[in-house]
Amino acid sequence: MTALLEVTDLARTYEVRRGTWPFGKVAALHAVDGVSFELQAGRTLGLVGESGCGKTTTAKLVLGLVPVTGGQVRIAGETLPAAGTLPWRALRRRMQMVYQDPLGALDRRLSVGRQVMEPLAIHGVAGTPAEHREKALAMMDAVGLAPHHFDRFPHELSGGQRQRIVIAMALLPQPELIIADEPTTALDVTIQAQVLRLLHREVKRRQVSVLFTTHDLGTAWEICDRVVVMYAGQEVEAAPTPAFFAHPRHPYTSKLLESLPRADGVAEDIPGEIPNLIAPPSGCRFHPRCDFATSECATTRPPPDGIAHLVRCYHPLEKLA
Numbered sequence: 001m002t003a004l005l006e007v008t009d010l011a012r013t014y015e016v017r018r019g020t021w022p023f024g025k026v027a028a029l030h031a032v033d034g035v036s037f038e039l040q041a042g043r044t045l046g047l048v049g050e051s052g053c054g055k056t057t058t059a060k061l062v063l064g065l066v067p068v069t070g071g072q073v074r075i076a077g078e079t080l081p082a083a084g085t086l087p088w089r090a091l092r093r094r095m096q097m098v099y100q101d102p103l104g105a106l107d108r109r110l111s112v113g114r115q116v117m118e119p120l121a122i123h124g125v126a127g128t129p130a131e132h133r134e135k136a137l138a139m140m141d142a143v144g145l146a147p148h149h150f151d152r153f154p155h156e157l158s159g160g161q162r163q164r165i166v167i168a169m170a171l172l173p174q175p176e177l178i179i180a181d182e183p184t185t186a187l188d189v190t191i192q193a194q195v196l197r198l199l200h201r202e203v204k205r206r207q208v209s210v211l212f213t214t215h216d217l218g219t220a221w222e223i224c225d226r227v228v229v230m231y232a233g234q235e236v237e238a239a240p241t242p243a244f245f246a247h248p249r250h251p252y253t254s255k256l257l258e259s260l261p262r263a264d265g266v267a268e269d270i271p272g273e274i275p276n277l278i279a280p281p282s283g284c285r286f287h288p289r290c291d292f293a294t295s296e297c298a299t300t301r302p303p304p305d306g307i308a309h310l311v312r313c314y315h316p317l318e319k320l321a
Helices: 055-063 086-092 112-122 129-142 147-151 159-171 189-206 217-223 241-246 251-258
Strands: 003-018 025-040 044-048 070-075 095-098 177-181 209-214 226-231 234-240
Touching: 003 055, 003 209, 025 055, 025 070, 025 209, 025 226, 044 055, 044 217, 055 095, 055 177, 055 209, 086 095, 095 159, 112 129, 112 147, 112 159, 129 147, 129 159, 159 189, 189 209, 189 217, 209 217, 217 241, 226 241, 226 251, 234 241, 234 251
Parallel strands: 025 234, 044 209, 044 226, 095 177, 177 209
Antiparallel strands: 003 025, 003 070, 226 234
16 A cells, blocks of 8 residues: 655754753754654554654644654655745645644634635635635535534634534645644543544545544544554554554553553553653663663664564563563
């Protein structure tokens, strides 16, 4: 199967000032550091991990919203052009984003209908204003919104309705890839389920590929075909979703699954602290918190082991069984 999205050794470093200005020193914060994965056409790939692991930064790098410090992003075999250039603008119709906060993603001064139609005008989709309106109304109907919502303003809608509008805006230009950055975080539980079912149904019906970032492993189980686990700016494991949940290979993945809430109330916290990305640990970044770490783990980053079920670990769990 052809890979629509190829990410190779992706990196993003930020300069941060430590100490009081103007006497503080500038340091490098390694938000994303050597991330690699592939997303097949028509599939949904989940990026999962604790807050601060680099999921959102990776998503923005893939879309070109943040400049790449190192590595490469390829869409359908073509290297992602520099943001703001004409080739990048042409490519943006094929890549759309669904943000965490729908109200922040919408313009409160413009009606919902005008904003749903806006991507058609921005990307130069042929058609008269009446035809664009008809397409927008059809898409709004597909995501469960009524015609009378067309003339409403964002503040007049509920959180779930606003997120449906954002999904409609992303789907209307008929993209090949959607980046969904924790799109249900701001919604209550029942509305989360509705929006996830809607998104899953529409992307499958339209054969759109999705890069889905989430800290909720239950969500990853529901909608993702494959899962990539990130820790401290790096990927540590990648597997088909059933194998990821049934047979985790990396100690961090195992701890992550053990920390999930359970019906009996028993859940284990991951010991230790998330590392400082200004001065991250050498070798495997999880080794200071790992029960199986050896001196080898602290020296160099583990190479990838496996293909379908990939892990970066010198002591993967199946070898310890």
